[in-house]
Amino acid sequence: MAQGQQDIETKWLAGAGLRPTRQRMALASLLIGDGQHRHVTAESLFDAAKSQGDGVSLATVYNTLRAFCDAGLMQEVMVDGSKSYFDTNAHDHPHFFWEDDAKLTDAPSDQLVIAQLPDAPDGAEIASVDVVIRLRRKP
Amino acid sequence: MAQGQQDIETKWLAGAGLRPTRQRMALASLLIGDGQHRHVTAESLFDAAKSQGDGVSLATVYNTLRAFCDAGLMQEVMVDGSKSYFDTNAHDHPHFFWEDDAKLTDAPSDQLVIAQLPDAPDGAEIASVDVVIRLRRKP
DNA sequence: TTAAATGCAAATCTTTTGCACTGGC
DNA sequence: GCCAGTGCAAAAGATTTGCATTTAA
Numbered sequence: 001m002a003q004g005q006q007d008i009e010t011k012w013l014a015g016a017g018l019r020p021t022r023q024r025m026a027l028a029s030l031l032i033g034d035g036q037h038r039h040v041t042a043e044s045l046f047d048a049a050k051s052q053g054d055g056v057s058l059a060t061v062y063n064t065l066r067a068f069c070d071a072g073l074m075q076e077v078m079v080d081g082s083k084s085y086f087d088t089n090a091h092d093h094p095h096f097f098w099e100d101d102a103k104l105t106d107a108p109s110d111q112l113v114i115a116q117l118p119d120a121p122d123g124a125e126i127a128s129v130d131v132v133i134r135l136r137r138k139p
Numbered sequence: 140m141a142q143g144q145q146d147i148e149t150k151w152l153a154g155a156g157l158r159p160t161r162q163r164m165a166l167a168s169l170l171i172g173d174g175q176h177r178h179v180t181a182e183s184l185f186d187a188a189k190s191q192g193d194g195v196s197l198a199t200v201y202n203t204l205r206a207f208c209d210a211g212l213m214q215e216v217m218v219d220g221s222k223s224y225f226d227t228n229a230h231d232h233p234h235f236f237w238e239d240d241a242k243l244t245d246a247p248s249d250q251l252v253i254a255q256l257p258d259a260p261d262g263a264e265i266a267s268v269d270v271v272i273r274l275r276r277k278p
Numbered sequence: 279t280t281a282a283a284t285g286c287a288a289a290t291c292t293t294t295t296g297c298a299c300t301g302g303c
Numbered sequence: 304g305c306c307a308g309t310g311c312a313a314a315a316g317a318t319t320t321g322c323a324t325t326t327a328a
Contacts, residue, residue, distance in 0.1 A: 019302060021308060042293080057310045062293060064308095078271075081217045082318085083292065094257065099266060113255035117272070118233065118246045124274040127238060131270055132217075133256070135263040158327060160283060181318080196285050201318060203283095221293085222317065 008032070016071035026054035027064050031074075037089040039077070039104040040065075045086075079104060079132050094131040107133055147171070155210035165193035166203055170213075176228040178216070178243040179204075184225075218243060218271050233270040246272055 009028040010020045018024060030048050031038055040048075046061045056064075065086050068074040077085040079097045085104045087095075093109040112131060120126045148167040149159045157163060169187050170177055179187075185200045195203075204225050207213040216224040218236045224243045226234075232248040251270060259265045 019307070021302070023309070055310095059294080059311070060309055066294095067308095076220070078217050078220050079269075081215070081220070081223050084220050096257075096260070096263075098263070107257045111255060111257040112253070114252070115254035116250060116252035118235075118250035120272075120274055121235070123277050124235075124237070125277050127273040127275040129270065129272050130218075131268065133259075133268050134266040135259055136266040138262050138264050158282070160327070162284070194285095198286070198319080199284055205319095206283095 005029070005033070012073065016068075016073050018067060018071055023054070023056045023060055024064055026052075026056060027061065031068075031088050037087065037106055039085055039087050039095075039106075041083050041085055043083070077104060077132075078130065092128050094133060097132050097134050099134055100137045107131075144168070144172070151212065155207075155212050157206060157210055162193070162195045162199055163203055165191070165195060166200065170207075170227050176226065176245060178224055178226050178234075178245075180222050180224055182222070216243060216271075217269065231267050233272060236271050236273050238273055239276045246270075 006025065009025050009032065012028055012032060013020045013024055026049055027045060030045060030052070031040070042058065042062050042065055045065070046056070046058045049056045049061065065074065069076050069086065072090055073088075075087045075090045077087050077095060079085055079095065080102060087104070087106075089106060091109075094107040094112045096105045096107045097103075098105070114129070114131075117126070117129065145164065148164050148171065151167055151171060152159045152163055165188055166184060169184060169191070170179070181197065181201050181204055184204070185195065185197045188195045188200065204213065208215050208225065211229055212227075214226045214229045216226050216234060218224055218234065219241060226243070226245075228245060230248075233246040233251045235244045235246045236242075237244070253268070253270075256265070256268065
């Protein structure tokens with residue numbers, strides 16, 4: 001990892017008040033290294049770290065992803081029930097879920113227009129609106 | 140359960156090609172007995188059956204709910220990651236998720252208007268669109 | 279009669295936790 | 304040196320599965 005690149009991850013972590021440990025830097029690099037948004041599961045990120053030679057335990061991957069979410073750096077996306085997906089794009093935006101490969105990708109948020117939303121019932125307020133567009137391979 | 144009532148459950152099951160066993164009848168009655176839509180977890184339905192005196196094992200509740208979903212009688216709703224919710228309303232409709240009590244209810248579908256939806260990427264088609272409105276108790 | 283359903287317990291899978299150790303600051 | 308962060312293994316849940324038993328058709 002180049003020096004300038006490391007700065008990006010360090011700042012990303014520091015911006016959320018997280019200390020730049022070796023493991024966090026490695027995971028952060030996998031997540032935001034190329035500037036693209038990424039959708040991972042704990043397992044997939046663990047595998048990626050392992051195959052890149054970074055020694056990180058699975059428990060730490062879980063703990064770290066949760067820390068990133070708590071810090072607002074990432075967002076957990078519920079879609080599959082059997083496992084959690086984590087998205088480096090923390091904004092409220094729609095997702096495509098590819099049912100055939102259980103893969104999650106971003107959907108273009110400018111193409112989703114919700115003209116009307118049900119009012120929150122009394123005593124409640126809307127925290128967020130999750131939109132998941134389930135895709136199936138065309139026959 | 141009155142005779143006429145039993146017919147409803149029997150027809151509900153028969154309509155999906157499922158045999159009306161004692162356990163399925165008991166669960167069906169809890170689910171559609173009063174004509175209302177219901178949102179349950181395997182655990183909550185199991186508890187309901189137990190406290191009503193119906194002997195049904197938890198594994199059977201799981202298997203039965205899955206059978207109902209496969210048959211199109213119910214719909215699984217993904218919202219919490221830690222557990223699955225099952226909805227007797229199999230239509231594509233929005234949900235309120237009460238974050239404070241991890242409870243799921245229907246949102247009025249006529250008050251949700253999606254004016255524009257992203258196109259499905261090439262080779263894929265939209266299977267369904269899940270909309271979950273997360274609610275938080277007002278401070 | 280016979281294939282489908284069930285019950286139970288054991289297995290599986292994902293995620294969290296307890297606790298001793300390590301390493302930023 | 305202090306305390307957050309980590310690793311590991313064990314624990315905790317939720318859900319599924321194997322297999323012998325029961326039951327609807």
